[in-house]
Amino acid sequence: MTGGYGGVDILNNCGIEVNQGEISVVVGPNGAGKSTAMKAMLGMITLKSGEVILNGKDISGLTPEDRVAQGIAFVPQTMNIFSELTVEENLEMGAFLRNDNINKTIEDVYKLFPILKDKKNQLAGELSGGQRQQVAVGRALMTKPSVLMLDEPTAGVSPIVMDELFDRIIEIKNTGVAIIIVEQNAKQALSIADFGYVLVGGKNKFTGKGSELLNNPEVRKAFLGG
Amino acid sequence: MENFDILNALILLANFVIVPAISYGSQLAIAALGITIVYAVLRFSNFAHGDLMSFGTMTAILFTWLFQSLGITGGVLPTALIALPFAIVVTALLCLLIDKSVYRFYRKQKSHAVVFMIVSVGVMFILNATVRFIIGPNDRTFFDGEKFLIRALDFKASTGLEEGLTIKSTQLITVIVAIITMLLLFYFLQKTKMGKAMRAYSNNEDLALLSGINPDRVVMITWIIVGALATIAGVLYGLDKSFKPFTYFQLLLPMFAAAIVGGIGNPIGAVVGGYIIAFSEIMLTYAYKKFFIYLLPEHLEPSGLTQFLSTDYKFAISFIILVIVLIIRPTGVFRGKTI
Numbered sequence: 001m002t003g004g005y006g007g008v009d010i011l012n013n014c015g016i017e018v019n020q021g022e023i024s025v026v027v028g029p030n031g032a033g034k035s036t037a038m039k040a041m042l043g044m045i046t047l048k049s050g051e052v053i054l055n056g057k058d059i060s061g062l063t064p065e066d067r068v069a070q071g072i073a074f075v076p077q078t079m080n081i082f083s084e085l086t087v088e089e090n091l092e093m094g095a096f097l098r099n100d101n102i103n104k105t106i107e108d109v110y111k112l113f114p115i116l117k118d119k120k121n122q123l124a125g126e127l128s129g130g131q132r133q134q135v136a137v138g139r140a141l142m143t144k145p146s147v148l149m150l151d152e153p154t155a156g157v158s159p160i161v162m163d164e165l166f167d168r169i170i171e172i173k174n175t176g177v178a179i180i181i182v183e184q185n186a187k188q189a190l191s192i193a194d195f196g197y198v199l200v201g202g203k204n205k206f207t208g209k210g211s212e213l214l215n216n217p218e219v220r221k222a223f224l225g226g
Numbered sequence: 227m228e229n230f231d232i233l234n235a236l237i238l239l240a241n242f243v244i245v246p247a248i249s250y251g252s253q254l255a256i257a258a259l260g261i262t263i264v265y266a267v268l269r270f271s272n273f274a275h276g277d278l279m280s281f282g283t284m285t286a287i288l289f290t291w292l293f294q295s296l297g298i299t300g301g302v303l304p305t306a307l308i309a310l311p312f313a314i315v316v317t318a319l320l321c322l323l324i325d326k327s328v329y330r331f332y333r334k335q336k337s338h339a340v341v342f343m344i345v346s347v348g349v350m351f352i353l354n355a356t357v358r359f360i361i362g363p364n365d366r367t368f369f370d371g372e373k374f375l376i377r378a379l380d381f382k383a384s385t386g387l388e389e390g391l392t393i394k395s396t397q398l399i400t401v402i403v404a405i406i407t408m409l410l411l412f413y414f415l416q417k418t419k420m421g422k423a424m425r426a427y428s429n430n431e432d433l434a435l436l437s438g439i440n441p442d443r444v445v446m447i448t449w450i451i452v453g454a455l456a457t458i459a460g461v462l463y464g465l466d467k468s469f470k471p472f473t474y475f476q477l478l479l480p481m482f483a484a485a486i487v488g489g490i491g492n493p494i495g496a497v498v499g500g501y502i503i504a505f506s507e508i509m510l511t512y513a514y515k516k517f518f519i520y521l522l523p524e525h526l527e528p529s530g531l532t533q534f535l536s537t538d539y540k541f542a543i544s545f546i547i548l549v550i551v552l553i554i555r556p557t558g559v560f561r562g563k564t565i
Contacts (some may be wrong), residue, residue: 042436068438076433084429085422092419093426097438139437 014204018178027186028199034182042074043067069097073145077152080136083125087116090124090135094142109138130161149180166192190214235520237389247508249397252404253463255500258484260455266428266491267448270342277353280474282457283464284361286313287368302372318453325449357471365470396466483544487551489562503544511537
């Protein structure tokens with residue numbers, strides 16, 4: 001993929017891949033193009049060259065809404081919930097494109113995040129940071145996506161909540177969803193990753209299995225603080 | 227006799243303050259709902275709302291005349307109530323036309339809210355001129371049917387009190403139609419998928435797009451609702467008082483005051499704000515002399531009118547309340563969006 005905003009290319013020929021039931025983690029320094037790569041996959045910026053392929057189908061020409069309908073779900077880093085809607089309404093809005101019965105999916109989300117069931121009639125904006133992230137992930141799961149993309153899901157939440165959130169993400173992965181995570185907390189994220197990408201200057205600097213990257217001395221030195 | 231004095235005083239107050247304020251407040255509430263919904267979903271202050279109301283009312287009057295000429299009337303009810311649904315359809319179509327030809331261009335440009343506001347002033351002038359061109363600038367009464375629910379004379383005769391209570395049928399119609407409108411609107415916003423999508427779009431536009439909510443649909447439905455609300459508010463006001471295009475333009479101030487006092491962008495706030503403005507306007511311009519004469523012993527009776535402000539200043543009251551609210555609590559009584 002190559003592209004960016006306006007004239008400057010932020011992405012230079014980088015590639016990210018994920019398989020069903022696996023987690024790919026994208027790490028890298030600030031300005032490396034991590035979030036941009038995600039926006040490109042979602043269709044929020046147009047690529048100069050390269051393509052986005054979902055289940056063998058080229059979806060590069062589709063609008064973000066159409067890609068959502070095709071099975072991509074995205075949890076933005078900020079503003080990722082409808083703060084003035086209740087928890088349950090947030091989930092219903094996630095399923096806006098579906099015309100079948102969504103109650104089963106709502107129950108599945110409540111099973112994954114039991115606390116949301118207790119708070120289902122509360123405004124999402126009144127919840128704690130960790131619970132908001134659960135609402136955000138739950139909303140994205142409502143389309144029953146084949147690929148779930150998370151942009152820094154642990155930004156601004158406490159370490160305990162972060163561990164819990166990663167556990168839940170692994171549970172989601174085990175249901176067969178492909179997951180792409182962009183993370184600042186590189187160490188924890190890589191430890192749950194099946195595959196990792198280290199992005200620098202919009203290029204794949206290192207790629208490999210999560211554990212390999214964690215043990216790679218160069219990666220450790222540059223990004224994981226030794 | 228003492229008891230009768232208190233009763234007389236209360237009837238006096240009901241007749242000149244409470245009943246008129248409830249009906250005026252209901253009209254303001256429906257009007258303010260239209261303003262607040264444009265603000266919440268389309269994110270701009272729609273200065274054309276007053277003239278949209280005037281256009282809707284004009285359409286209702288034209289339909290009323292048509293029905294009357296065909297011999298169709300509402301019997302004891304005003305014929306305008308039969309004309310109302312037709313007027314709503316025409317006004318909603320006009321809203322969609324204006325959006326397609328004017329606002330959509332600025333939406334594509336992602337123009338600033340101030341630009342939208344100025345554009346709406348332009349739309350206001352065009353609507354204003356169109357209405358005057360079609361129906362003329364004069365005062366028109368289009369009410370027919372039974373005028374009074376309770377007449378002052380009948381009331382006096384049946385109760386034996388000195389003060390009479392008048393309730394016009396338009397006042398009752400206003401309250402009933404307003405309640406039905408509000409219930410339908412709140413049901414739509416809270417319970418239906420499209421209503422929730424509208425609130426979601428208003429709350430977080432980007433996430434709404436990510437959820438697959440079609441912005442064009444949301445905008446379309448918003449304008450249909452706004453057209454309906456404007457027509458209902460305009461017809462109720464026109465039935466109760468009379469229809470004069472300039473009056474509707476003047477209503478902009480109390481309408482915006484109502485929306486902002488309640489918390490702009492918040493529908494419940496718009497309703498509450500409507501009543502706050504109506505009650506303040508009427509209570510502060512009413513001359514309480516007679517009221518006090520009933521209640522106070524003779525030597526304490528006021529010599530003046532005991533009127534806080536002359537009725538000429540009624541628009542100043544909306545303005546003062548608006549300023550006070552913006553200084554003390556800019557988000558309004560109910561948590562609206564800060565402007």
